[in-house]
Amino acid sequence: MTVATRTPSEKTLVKNTAHTGTFARVSRYVLMRLLVLFATVVIGVYLTIMIANMGGYVDRIMKSEIRDRITQSIGLNPSMQKMDPGVRKQLIEETIANEEERLGLNIPIAIRNFRYLSNALTLQLGRAINMTSDSGSKQVRLILLERLPPTLLLMGISQLFLFFSSILLALNLSRRYGNFWDRLVVALSPTSAVPPWFYGIFLILIFAALLKILPFGGMVDSPPPSNPIDYSLSVVKHLTLPVISLVLSSFFLSIYNYRTFFLIYSSEDYVDMAKAKGLPSRDVERRYILRPTLPNIITNFAFLIIALWTGATITETVFLWPGLGRTLYHAIGLYDIPIIVGSTIIYAYLLAMTVFLLDFIYALVDPRVKVGGR
C-alpha cells in the first residue's frame, strides 16, 4: 500500500521534475504517515483500555472485592470489636472510600479511561493495582522491565535461530527441490499447525517426567546457584525445552514458506538469464534471488523483533517461565489494568515505529521504491 513500483518511463519523468520536490514530498509523506500511525495507536490503545474495563464491569468486581476485604479485616480486628456498631460501620465506609480513591475508582470510567490513555501515550505507566515486582516495587515500568530479560532470552534465541536456520535451509532446498529432504520438509510442514505449548507438554513428558534429564519448568534451579557459571548452566538447562518447543512448532512451515518463496523468484527470466551467462550459482543466489526477496525478508525480521516483546503467553505458562507473556496473563487474572495497558502501549508503539521505518528501509534496499511515491 505504501510501496509503489514504477515503470522506467515514469521514473525518468519524475526525476526531471522532482529534484526540488523530493524533500517536500518526503516530509509531507512522513508527516501524514506519522499522523495516521499515531491515530491508529491511540484508537487501538483506547479500545484495549475499554475492553480491559469491560464497560465498568471490572470496576464492580474490584469494588465488591474491596468491600469484602475491608469489612472482613475490620470485623475481625479485636480492638475494633468493642466499638459501637454505628461508629464501626462509618469507619468501614470511610476506609472503603479511601481505598477506592487510592485506586481511582471514585472517578467516572469515561474520564478514567482518558486519563489511562493520556498517561499511556506519554509512557507514564504508573503503578500496578495488585502486582508487585520481585524487588517489591509497584511501578509498572519496573515490573515489566524485570520480566523483559527472561522473555528476550527465550524468544530471542528461539526466534533468531528459527529465522536464520530456516532461510539458510530453504535456500539449500530450493537449489535442488524435489530431492528427499525437500519432500520431507513439504511432508512435515503441516506439523506447524500445532502450537508450541503443545509440543512443550510432550517434551516435558519425555525429557522431564520419563527420562528425568531436564527440569519441568522455571528458569533456574531453586535455590539459584551462587557461582555465575553454574547459574548460567542451570538457565541453559531450563531454557532447552521451551526453546525446542518454540522452534519445533514453526520450523518446517517456516522452511517450506521460504523455500516456496525462493522457488517462485528463481523461476524468473532474469535468473535463467544470469545462469545462461555462466555466473557462479552463489552469485546468482545472492544477486538475483536473495536481493529481490530482501524487502520481504526484512519485513519478516522486523515483525519477529516486535514479537519478542509480546512473549509467548501460553508456552511461558506451561514452562513456568517468568517472562512478559506470563506476567500479562497474571495481570489479567488480577484485574491489573495498568499492566495490561502498559504492555499494550509498548507493543503498539513498537509496531507503529516498525511499520514507519519499514517504508524507508524498502526504499533503501529496493531502488524501484520511492518514499511517499504514488
Add this chain to the structure above:
Amino acid sequence: MNSLKNSLRSLFYYPSAVLGMLVVFLLVFLAVYAMIKIPYNEAIRLWRGGEEVWYQNPKFAPPSWINFFSSKKYAESFAVRTSDGSMVKEVTPGAEGTSTMEASYTFDFMSDYYPQDIILYLTSNYQEKQPFISAEWLTPDGRKIRLTNLALSQKQTYRFSQDAKLKTKLRTDDIIPALFSDPETGDIIKGQYQLLITGATFEPESDINIEFVFHGQVFGIAGTDHARRDLVLPLLWGAPVALAFGLLASLGTSVLTMVIAAVGTWYGGWVDELIQRITEINIVLPFLSILIMIGTFYSRSIWVILGATILLSIFTTSIKAYRSIFVQVKESMYIEAARAYGASGSRIVFLYLIPRMIPLLIPGLVSSVPAFVFLEASLALLGLGDPVLPTWGKIIENANSNGALYRGYYYWILEPATLLMITGLGFAMLGFALDRVFNPKLRDV
C-alpha cells in the same frame, strides 16, 4: 463448477490429502456418534456430575488396555448390584414377616497390584426395625475374614479401607492389601475371592439392596480423572465441540473477510479507506490478551469466545491479500460486461466477484481450522475453557492442574493430546494439499 470438480478429483493424487480427508471423515463420524450416543443434556449432566454420578469409578485410573503393554497386571474396576441381578441375592422368608437374605459375589483377582478401594453401598427400606447385615471375605487360600456387622439405615456406605475395627482386627493400617495378601509372607494372592453378605429384615415390607463397588487400578477404555469421571465422555464430546468451534470460526472468519474485502474493493472510496484503517487498528490490538480478558472478566462461554475470535480475526493481513487479488479481478472483462448490462453493485460483488474467489477461499478455510481448534485448547489450558462443555482442552487443563505429568498419569494428557494432534494434522494436511491443487503457482514447486 466443472473445474472445481476436476480440482477436487486431483486431490486424490496427494497421499496427504487422502489421509487428511480420512481424518476429517473419522472426526465427523466420531462427533455424530458422540451426539447420538450421549445426548447434549445428558453429556452436560454427566460432565458436571460429582461423586453421586461417578462413585463407581476409581480416581486417576489409567485405561485398562495398558495391561497389554505391561508384564505386571493392574486390577480392573467393576461394580455389581443386587437390584439388577448382577449380584445374586436369595431371600428366605421367616416367621412373623421377618426374612433372611444372602448375597454373594465371586470374582477372579489376577493382578499384581492392589485395588484402590472396595465399597459397599447399602440401601434398605423399613418402618421401625432396622435390617441387619454381616459381611465376610473369602480368600482363595480358604481363609474367611469377618468384615463387619451393620444395622442398616435407609442409605449407608461401607468403605472397607476406613473401617477402624477391621484395622485393629487385621493389625494393619492398610486394609485393602491385607485382604488380598498372605498374612505371613505379605505376598499378593491371586485367585477367586468371594464377598458374602448375610442379612436379616424384621418387617414384612423390609428389603435390602446391595451395591458392591470395586475400585481397581485401571478403568474402561479411556481411564478416569480426579473427579472419577470416565474420560470416554469428554473425549467423545470433545470432537463435536472442537469441530464446531474450528469450522465455525474459520468459516466465519474467511467468508466475512472475503465479503468485506470484496465490498471494499468494489465500492472503493471511504468504504475501502475505513476497512484499511480498521485493519491497521486491529493489528495493534493484542489478540490473545483480549480473548483472555473476555474470558476472565466477562464470560467463558465457548460461543462468546467464538464470536470474539471471529470479530478479531476478520480484519487481519489476509483482508489485504484478498483486496490485492480483488483489485485485479475488478478489471477483468466479465466484470466490465456485467457493468455494461447494468448489474447492480451487490449483484457484482456477490455473484461475480466472490464466486471467482472460492477456489482461493477453500484452502485457507481448511488450513485455518487447526489454529482455531488449538486456540480453544489454549484458552482451556489457561483455565478459560467453557465452564459447561466437556472439551479436549479442558481435559488437558484438568490434568495439568492436577500435576498429571509429575505424578505419572500420562494417559490423562496423552489421550486428548493425541486427538487434538490428529485433528490438527488432518486439517493441515488437507489444507496444504488443497492449496497446491487450487494454487497453480505452487503446483510445480
